[in-house]
Amino acid sequence: MSTSSDSDGVDRIVDESVDESVDECVDESFDEIFEGIYTDVVEGQEEQQRKRAYIERNREAGHNRLWNDYFSENPTYDASLFRRRFRMNKDLFLRIVHALSENIPFFRHRRDATGRFGLSPLQKCTAAIRLLAYGSAADAVDEYLRLGESTSISCLHHFTDGIIQVFGDEFLRRPTPEDLQRLLDIGEKRGFPGMVGSIDCMHWEWKNCPTSWKGLYARGSNKPTIVLEAVASQDLWIWHAFFGPPGTLNDINVLDRSPVFHDIFEGRAPRLKYVVNGHQYKLAYYLTDGIYPKWSTFIQSISSPQGPKAVLFAEHQESARKDVERAFGVLQSRFAIVKNPALTWEKEKIGKIMRACIILHNMIVENERNDYPRSINEFEEGDSSRTSRVETERPTNIGNCVGIRDDVHDRRKHQKLKNDLIEHIWNKYGDDNE
Numbered sequence: 167m168s169t170s171s172d173s174d175g176v177d178r179i180v181d182e183s184v185d186e187s188v189d190e191c192v193d194e195s196f197d198e199i200f201e202g203i204y205t206d207v208v209e210g211q212e213e214q215q216r217k218r219a220y221i222e223r224n225r226e227a228g229h230n231r232l233w234n235d236y237f238s239e240n241p242t243y244d245a246s247l248f249r250r251r252f253r254m255n256k257d258l259f260l261r262i263v264h265a266l267s268e269n270i271p272f273f274r275h276r277r278d279a280t281g282r283f284g285l286s287p288l289q290k291c292t293a294a295i296r297l298l299a300y301g302s303a304a305d306a307v308d309e310y311l312r313l314g315e316s317t318s319i320s321c322l323h324h325f326t327d328g329i330i331q332v333f334g335d336e337f338l339r340r341p342t343p344e345d346l347q348r349l350l351d352i353g354e355k356r357g358f359p360g361m362v363g364s365i366d367c368m369h370w371e372w373k374n375c376p377t378s379w380k381g382l383y384a385r386g387s388n389k390p391t392i393v394l395e396a397v398a399s400q401d402l403w404i405w406h407a408f409f410g411p412p413g414t415l416n417d418i419n420v421l422d423r424s425p426v427f428h429d430i431f432e433g434r435a436p437r438l439k440y441v442v443n444g445h446q447y448k449l450a451y452y453l454t455d456g457i458y459p460k461w462s463t464f465i466q467s468i469s470s471p472q473g474p475k476a477v478l479f480a481e482h483q484e485s486a487r488k489d490v491e492r493a494f495g496v497l498q499s500r501f502a503i504v505k506n507p508a509l510t511w512e513k514e515k516i517g518k519i520m521r522a523c524i525i526l527h528n529m530i531v532e533n534e535r536n537d538y539p540r541s542i543n544e545f546e547e548g549d550s551s552r553t554s555r556v557e558t559e560r561p562t563n564i565g566n567c568v569g570i571r572d573d574v575h576d577r578r579k580h581q582k583l584k585n586d587l588i589e590h591i592w593n594k595y596g597d598d599n600e
Contacts, residue, residue: 176301221314228312229286252292253299253500254526258533262329270328272320285313293318294325298523301502307540311393323515326522337528338521340429342407343436343556349555350440352400357482357594359554360440360586361465363399364453364490365406365426367417369393370520373507383412392513394520395420397452398493400486403531409520410513417457427463431571440554443586443593449573451583454488462579465587478595479588497527 194244235242236256248256266273269285275286293307297318300306304322305315313321341349346362375383375390383390391413397406408424415423429435430449439448451463458464467484471477498505501523508516573579 175222181392205511207502217318223308223312223314225285225312228310229289232288232292232311241526245454251299252295254530255533258529259291262333262529263287265332266291266325266328269332270324272324273328285317289313289322291325292319297322298325298501298503298519298526301504301506321436323518326515326518327438329522329525330518333525333529334521337532338404340408340444342438343482343558345405346436346438346450347554347556349399350438350556354440354552354554356486357398357514357591358453358465358486359442359590360438360447360450360583361453361486361521362450363397363405364487365395365397365458365464366487366490366494367393367395367420368494369413370516371507372413372513372516374508376511379412382414387416389507391421392516395424395426396490396493396524397426398490400489401531401535402489402493402496403528404493405525407521407524409517417455418459421458426447427574430463430574433570437557438555439557442583443589445582445586447579447583449579453483453489455487459575461574462583463574464580465584474596475588475592479591482591493527497523500527500530 227392236248236252237260241248243251245256248259252259263273267275273287273290275283277283289311290313292315293311296302296307296311297304303315304318307313307318308315313392326448341362349362350360353359369391370393371392372383372390380390383392385391393411393413393415394419395406395408395411398404406426408420411420411423437448439446440450441447447462449462451465454464454466456466456469458466460466463484467487468476468480471480476551504520504523508519510516510519
């Protein structure tokens with residue numbers, strides 16, 4: 167009995183020593199594996215951080231190169247090349263740079279924590295203009311201006327915000343009485359008394375539209391688009407811009423959501439009167455294509471004109487209606503970013519880019535207006551022959567708004583005005599066709 171008890175005790179001791187050895191081996195193996203995994207993670211993070219190392223771009227050299235090429239007393243490139251690459255004259259660009267650096271903190275030339283000057287306002291504004299004008303990738307200006315991709319994108323969005331904030335009220339305004347009188351004079355000279363422009367819509371493709379929204383924004387070509395409704399005059403100034411409706415809407419659906427007639431409905435629009443074929447009217451109108459409704463504020467062409475009077479009217483209406491189409495074409499040629507598919511994810515930023523491009527377009531139109539042929543010189547010396555007039559007194563009470571919506575939507579007034587315009591065009595230009 168004693169011998170078996172001693173044997174059991176020895177076996178128990180051996181088993182305990184073996185268990186301890188196994189536990190020690192397992193612990194050592196676990197520690198080695200954990201240490202290896204931890205080392206790999208830490209080294210991987212350090213390697214990833216090393217890939218994002220700071221790049222010394224020598225931004226001062228970029229500013230000096232830009233200054234010597236375009237802004238010095240003897241620049242490398244002349245005014246015509248500046249106009250081609252910046253889409254505007256140098257004096258207008260410098261005006262924009264000065265205004266943004268005065269009003270927008272992002273564009274002020276400041277020192278960093280080390281006392282070194284950051285990017286100059288010229289570099290930031292040039293980077294934004296190049297992205298708008300050429301519609302290129304954000305890092306396309308890196309080699310020349312010494313701006314990284316993220317900095318270029320930041321410059322673009324701060325630039326569009328600044329343009330809207332500083333210049334939006336002036337260059338995307340509703341027509342003042344003086345503006346309206348000039349538009350009426352131009353319309354009268356072209357054979358359309360009471361006409362203040364033409365209206366139409368264009369689509370901007372949205373490449374990075376969220377998948378869940380694609381059904382709302384895609385139509386026809388199956389590519390998502392956003393709609394811009396605009397009113398333009400002969401000099402290509404865009405007086406009204408309504409951007410944001412999804413591409414599945416047609417022009418009538420967009421018009422239902424548009425604020426184009428809000429000033430008239432609310433009694434804030436300047437009052438006017440004009441005479442066509444001996445009849446007096448009080449609501450100005452836009453030239454449109456055939457999809458728009460037959461309202462007293464819209465005049466369409468004649469799809470199948472019968473007789474010389476209708477043919478002559480259709481020719482003149484379709485010619486004058488192309489003003490808004492030309493404005494769209496010039497806007498897209500000046501700023502390729504609105505011609506190419508939009509790459510931005512946020513719709514709000516896309517809207518700001520479009521709005522800023524329209525404001526810049528109007529600024530260019532005003533800056534270069536003296537180079538255009540004068541179209542209303544027959545009214546400059548005196549207004550005795552003028553039949554379209556804007557009243558200087560503004561509406562003062564809500565009684566002026568009563569019934570105005572019905573007048574705008576009146577189909578009978580539309581047809582009467584159109585018939586008078588057909589006779590007016592024939593009396594003015596009919597002899598030229600004989």
